[in-house]
Amino acid sequence: MNRLLETVSNISQFGMDFSPDFIIGIGGGSPIDAAKAASVLIFHKSTDTDLLFDNRGDTHITLFFVPTTAGSGSESTPSSILTVHTRKTKLSIKRRVYCEKAFINFRYTISMPYNITVSTAVDVLTHLVDEYMSAKSNIFVDKLVKIGLLGFSEILPMIQNEEFNECFREKIMILSSIAGIIIANTRTTLTHTMSYPLTYGKKITHGFACGLLAYEYLVFHKNKYKVDDIVSALGFANIVELKNFLKNSCPNIVCSEKEIYEYSNIVFEDKERLSMHPYEVSLIVL
Numbered sequence: 001m002n003r004l005l006e007t008v009s010n011i012s013q014f015g016m017d018f019s020p021d022f023i024i025g026i027g028g029g030s031p032i033d034a035a036k037a038a039s040v041l042i043f044h045k046s047t048d049t050d051l052l053f054d055n056r057g058d059t060h061i062t063l064f065f066v067p068t069t070a071g072s073g074s075e076s077t078p079s080s081i082l083t084v085h086t087r088k089t090k091l092s093i094k095r096r097v098y099c100e101k102a103f104i105n106f107r108y109t110i111s112m113p114y115n116i117t118v119s120t121a122v123d124v125l126t127h128l129v130d131e132y133m134s135a136k137s138n139i140f141v142d143k144l145v146k147i148g149l150l151g152f153s154e155i156l157p158m159i160q161n162e163e164f165n166e167c168f169r170e171k172i173m174i175l176s177s178i179a180g181i182i183i184a185n186t187r188t189t190l191t192h193t194m195s196y197p198l199t200y201g202k203k204i205t206h207g208f209a210c211g212l213l214a215y216e217y218l219v220f221h222k223n224k225y226k227v228d229d230i231v232s233a234l235g236f237a238n239i240v241e242l243k244n245f246l247k248n249s250c251p252n253i254v255c256s257e258k259e260i261y262e263y264s265n266i267v268f269e270d271k272e273r274l275s276m277h278p279y280e281v282s283l284i285v286l
């Protein structure tokens, strides 16, 4: 299932016909995020997706989730990210939607193919990066991120060696949910904000889009102390080793100057997300 606004509206139409008490979202981040948004619309007996982007409360029908990927962490966040064709990107709904219960079991992820396994693992890493570098980070967040990064350092060799055994699946599943819990406190920041138009425009997975941007984001970031912290917590000798890990894990994507300009402008339309970065960023047109 995709995460299009139209899909959410269709689910709501379907649900309104028999007034369900709850929704069970099964799958990766897309169906779970679509279920969250649909739960709001069904509660309000509406198919109007504009309702998702206002700030009139967080009411929704009950949700249960069964994640079958280990990356989005959506089962433990209140966020729902939807694809908006008119804006050529993905946007976060304004409503905060938590599930009643999530059935987190790594056995549901064992049949994930190689590309999805790596992409979702890279997504977990970039969640931890964004959380640590966020304007909303604090001591609680930083401590949890450190636990996440140390855990990720244990599975790094498994990703590099394509050793996706049960031990790997269990660890990345738990790390994904931990990173999701932290997102509930910080939201994500620029790596993710920049990834949305890239995913939309180049049709690459979310995790890979974030992974392609993470190194440049860290190099650009002014808080070098925190950047060094991330590199060393992951067990890398220097940031170039992190760069090489990301380069080897993600596909090579080429963007034209016109595309970069278009994607950058989309990023700068999302003022709320830009405010998650700890200092002002500006768009420089060369």
Ligand SMILES: [Fe+2]
Residues within 6 Å of the ligand: 071, 072, 123, 127, 192, 206, 210
């Ligand atoms: Fe993500």
